[in-house]
Structure formats: C-alpha cells, structure tokens
Amino acid sequence: MTTAFPQKGAMILQRTRPPLLETPFEVFDKGVFTPNGQFYVRWHWALIPTEIDIDKFSLTVRGHVNQTLSLSLHDILRGLPSVQLSAVNQCSGNSRGFFQPRVPGGEWANGAMGNALWTGVRLKDVLDKAGVKPGAVQVRFKGLDEPVVADAPHFMKSLEIDHARDGEVMIAYAMNGEQLPLVNGFPLRLVVPGWYATYWVKMLNDIEVLDQPDTNYWTKVAYTIPDTPHASIKPGQTGVKMIPINKMVPRSFVTNISSGSKVSAAAPTTLRGIAFGGDCGVASVDFSIDRGQTWHQAQLGKDEGKYGFRQWQTQLTLPAPGAYGLLIRCTNSNGVAQPDTQNWNPAGFMRNVIESTDVIAL
Amino acid sequence: MRRNRLPVVVLLIVVSMSTDVCAASPFELKSVKIDLPDSDRMFPAGPGADTINNNCLACHSAGMVLNQPSLSKQAWTAAVDKMINNYKAPVAPENVGAIVEYLTVLKGAK
Missing domain, CATH: 2.60.40.650 (Immunoglobulin-like)
Structure with missing residues (x-):
C-alpha cells in the first residue's frame, strides 16, 4: 500500500513509474461512486507532465475536418453544453492476477476499475465545431504523456467515426464533481461509456479525424483479443484472429x-x-x-x-x-x-x- | 459627451459579466503542480543484476517486474523481446541473454 502519490489516498502499489495504482477492494463497499482519491491509475509511459497550467493548456482538433481547432479550457467549459454520465472505467486487464495459467502484465486483483460521475462535453459537439469532412472513418486520441525512448510509439487510441459521434462519448473535465486528479488524466479525459479504459485517453490534448483506418501500434497491435466467445482460447493455441478489445462484459x-x-x-x-x-x-x-x-x-x-x-x-x-x-x-x-x-x-x-x-x- | 461615456462602459461590463455567469456552467478548474514519487528500488543482486538495472530502469521502475508470476524462459524471452521490438528499449543484443537469464533465475517456472 502507498500514500506517496499526490491527490491520492491509500492505494495498492503495482508500480511506481509509470504509475500503476490499484484501488483497495474495500473501497467498493462504500457506495457506487469510487472516490477520486482512491480511483485506480494506469499509465503506459513515464514522461507524464506534472504541471498543468489551465490558461496555457489547449486541445487540438485536426485532420479530416473543415477547420482545425485549438480549444482552450475556457472554450470547452464555457463554450459547449455540459453533460453528465456515470460510467465504469475498467482496465482491460483488471483481475489479470487471477488468470490460470498465469500471464505476464500488471498483476491486478479486482481493483483496476472504478465508477465515477463524469462531467464534460460531448465529443460530437467538439467534432461538429471542427466540421468532420465526408470520408472520415476513425478518430484518434492522444494525450500529453510521452515515451522515455524517442522512437517508441506514443500512446494513441482510435474509435470508429460513428462511435465517436454517438453523443455518449464525452470529453470529461470533472469526475465526481471535482477536477480530475493529475494521475487520472487532468485536465481532460476521454470517457467511452461501456468500453474498456484503454480508450479513455488521459490528459487528452489531440484529436485527429482520420480518413484511413488507424494502424498505430496501440490500436492495431496492442490491446487486441482473440475473436472468440469470451475472448478465450486454449493456452498455446495459435492462428487465432485478433481484434481490438472493445465493449465491456457484465x-x-x-x-x-x-x-x-x-x-x-x-x-x-x-x-x-x-x-x-x-x-x-x-x-x-x-x-x-x-x-x-x-x-x-x-x-x-x-x-x-x-x-x-x-x-x-x-x-x-x-x-x-x-x-x-x-x-x-x-x-x-x-x-x-x-x-x-x-x-x-x-x-x-x-x-x-x-x-x-x-x-x-x- | 465625454462625461456620459463611463456609465455606459460600466453598464456593458455588468451585462457581459451577468451573461457569462448565467450561461456558463459554474465549474472552475485550477492549475496543478505536483511531484510524482520515484522509486530507488533495484533488482536484487545476482548474476546479470547490473545488466538489468542498467538497461530496464530508465523506462520503468522494478516493482511490476518483481510482481510477475513465475514464467518460463520462453515467456521471459518474449517479454524482453516485446520491450525491445515494440517499446524500443535500447538494449544491446549482447545484453539480452543476461537479462533473460536473470529473470528466469529470479522468476522462472518452477
């Protein structure tokens, strides 16, 4: 257990850098909303900005759009209708530590999940403001975190254009009525209701509308599952079609x-x-x-x-x-x-x- | 003429302020500056410890590796290869064997 992380309470320490912090399971008995201070944390790359100036931060919307946007936090909080939604954010590998035979990775128990009331703006409204051009197929999201090694793949995830414009996918600036803790993605985090957390890009500052399917490592290679019932195969089984992980299950x-x-x-x-x-x-x-x-x-x-x-x-x-x-x-x-x-x-x-x-x- | 200007300006400010307050969500963000803790944990002593400490800790601390289950040499080889090929870990080819060997001894399949 650790209490060393700013804006966080007692967490199970899986890794210090980049942080992997698990929610102690007893927290889930207290109610349906997981407190921000004990909401789990998972980062891929170690270069995470530790200082965010709200007057300097901007969100770029670019690519296959009529007009490239650079939105300030003021533009987002004051210029677009706000929406609220409670949604579970769960790591794709939540409970990995219980797999038999065991598999490598973050050895989470059941605490790589949490539920929050998210407040933000609709991704659809942001995309409409930029004007999506005909022929757009996907939207790619990137945050401020960076790999330590310069040529390593920057963490990015993509959604199909219709999913991105469904009116439910949200850019959140608050969780449980407060701004996000920095390690949970302050100041903006993508919220993709019903989908695994790998899509919920933290410190979101770049949205790119694509006219070709995304082939970046994190969408195409990482976070893929066997295209089988329950994404299940036999250990050692090969030749299985792999697809990007997507909707969560009960x-x-x-x-x-x-x-x-x-x-x-x-x-x-x-x-x-x-x-x-x-x-x-x-x-x-x-x-x-x-x-x-x-x-x-x-x-x-x-x-x-x-x-x-x-x-x-x-x-x-x-x-x-x-x-x-x-x-x-x-x-x-x-x-x-x-x-x-x-x-x-x-x-x-x-x-x-x-x-x-x-x-x-x- | 000049004397009349001030009240007009004041009135405009009041109107624009009240519009802002009424139309906007009341939520305010505050800038954040924190220090993230680092870890000085090293891989335990043993053959190859220096190699793994020198090659792996730049990108991630040791904790998650030390939390791994026992894995076969084949699985450890795949993990190290993934770090090099997918995540571009700058590990010289001559060091790969020592790292895999270290991990297999520390966390090998029993």
Missing part, C-alpha cells in the same frame, strides 16, 4: 465479505456488493450457495445510470456449518450473463467469470 462482486471470512450457520447473513452490465445496464443479480444448482435474485439498489456500478444486497442463511462458495452472477439488460468458467487469453484481458466468495459457516 461483472459482479461481493464487497462486504471477503473470501476466508467466517459467518454464522443457520442465521441470516447480509450479503452486499456491486455489479455492472458492461456495455448496458444491470437486469438482475443472482446468488447461489449450492455451486450454481439453484439461483436466487438479489435486490438491486438505486440505478445511477446504465453504465455505472449498481449496488445489490440480499440476506441469506447458510443452513449448516461447513464451507460454502457464495456465487454472484450479473445478467445485463442485453440478456448476457457472466459465464461459469473462466476465460483465458495470453494478455489476461476481459475476465468476467462468476466469482466465488469462499466462507466458513460456524
């Missing part, structure tokens, strides 16, 4: 009891947690105390928006002393449920297996 967690806890047998136990639908809302959260033979519905908490965390709660009684695996399963509003077997791919992406919280009833 997940759910118990937050008030951790594996290894002791609970009372033959007495009510309160079970509480969070769920999210991935690229849509949560339809139901179900639990099982008999290894998935029978399932029972948990009660859902307030809906704060379909892309955010949804709290759930239930009371259950473990009938007799012994060991139990408490299974929680989220089904999203598209009818997609968490699978009961874990996926595997060499990058450790997209884990969403039904999690088991293993307890002893006494």
